[in-house]
Amino acid sequence: MSPRERTRLLLIRHGExxxxxxxxxxxxxxxxxxxxxxxxxxxxxxxxxxQGYEPKVDALWASTLPRAIETAxxxxxxxxxxxxxxHPDLVERxxxxxxxxxxxxxxxxxxWTGDFHPHLPLxxxxxxxxxxxxxxxxxxxxxxxxxxxxxxxxxxxxxxxDIAMRLFMGLGMNTQFVLWTLNTSITExxxxxxxxxxxxxxYNDAAHLDGLPPRTEPTG
Numbered sequence: 001m002s003p004r005e006r007t008r009l010l011l012i013r014h015g016e017x018x019x020x021x022x023x024x025x026x027x028x029x030x031x032x033x034x035x036x037x038x039x040x041x042x043x044x045x046x047x048x049x050x051q052g053y054e055p056k057v058d059a060l061w062a063s064t065l066p067r068a069i070e071t072a073x074x075x076x077x078x079x080x081x082x083x084x085x086x087h088p089d090l091v092e093r094x095x096x097x098x099x100x101x102x103x104x105x106x107x108x109x110x111x112w113t114g115d116f117h118p119h120l121p122l123x124x125x126x127x128x129x130x131x132x133x134x135x136x137x138x139x140x141x142x143x144x145x146x147x148x149x150x151x152x153x154x155x156x157x158x159x160x161x162d163i164a165m166r167l168f169m170g171l172g173m174n175t176q177f178v179l180w181t182l183n184t185s186i187t188e189x190x191x192x193x194x195x196x197x198x199x200x201x202x203y204n205d206a207a208h209l210d211g212l213p214p215r216t217e218p219t220g
Contacts, residue, residue, distance in 0.1 A: 007144050008055055008151040009198075011161050011187040012075075015041040016216060017067040023218045025106065026067070027092070027099035033066040037216045041184040041209060042071045046078035048208040054186075057082065058150040061143065063090035063157060071184065072155040079153070089139035092157035096126025118173050133173050136163040161187055168198050182206040 015038030019026030026032075034042065048054065060082040062072035068091075072084040095101075101109060101123075110123045118130040127135070136159075143152055158181045168189055171177055181187070181204055188201035 005149045007148050007191045009140070009144060009189045010055070010057065010151065010153040011164060011189075012045070012071070012153060012155045013158050013161060013181045013183055013185055013187075014063075014065075014067040014071040014155055015039060015074075016183045019067070021216045021219055023103045025095045025098050025101050025103070026065070027095040028065065030100035031065045031067055033070045035216050037213060038067070038071070038183060039074060040212060042074035044208040044212065045184045045186075046075050049075070049078040055151050055188075057153045059085065059147060059152045060155070061085045061087055061090065061152060062155040063092070063160070064088045065091050065157070068155045068157065075153070075155070087139055087143070089135050090154060090156045090160060092159050093122060093129075093132040094127040096121060096123045098123035098126060116174065129173055132159065133163050133166070136160050137167050140164060140167070164189075165200075165203070168200065179204075182209065184209065 015034045017026060017038055018032045018035050019030055021035045024030055049057075057079045060072055060076060060079055062068040062084050064086045069084065069086065076082050076084055098106060098110060106112070112122070119128045121128050140154075143154065158179070161181045162179050164187070165171070165179060166173065166175070166177065185204045185206040187203045187205070189198045190201055191197075192199050
């Protein structure tokens with residue numbers, strides 16, 4: 001397989017979100033997009049791509065949550081004004097009744113035993129770890145199988161990137177494996193000559209954030 005025929009997957013975590021600054025769980029109801037710092041982070045990544053050293057992107061995808069769409073919209077001009085395609089199954093783990101609940105409040109409102117029970121929903125009406133893993137894996141599979149030989153940028157979420165790392169590296173859902181994926185960082189996978197085998201090129205590449213504050217101080 002020549003380098004031009006390889007499928008390349010660039011996973012971008014969205015910029016810092018307003019819900020993170022407010023310290024609330026941000027699903028479809030609560031997410032309102034990026035914080036001012038989050039927009040600066042996305043612009044910095046766009047400037048990095050404008051320099052021409054990164055792989056040329058053929059298609060731009062985003063989850064349907066506002067923080068991901070806004071990040072992708074800010075990146076599009078630096079990628080040749082690519083259209084932003086959205087996929088509902090690229091969203092973060094669905095929180096159900098915990099949507100909009102403060103981090104500090106969560107423990108008093110819901111009985112949570114962590115992810116030791118992978119089929120236990122995060123909150124009533126929400127997703128279990130098992131359901132989240134299956135849904136995310138299926139969505140990524142559809143993309144890489146549907147667009148072979150292309151370079152796809154997928155603007156998504158820390159949880160989605162965690163699942164992708166576990167799937168590509170053959171790790172279990174609740175294997176003791178902790179990631180801390182930075183906002184607007186690049187995680188890159190590419191196919192190899194061996195069918196079904198991918199190579200991890202880089203994880204959490206956030207060199208473009210140099211000089212920016214690490215985060216906005218929480219208001220919640």
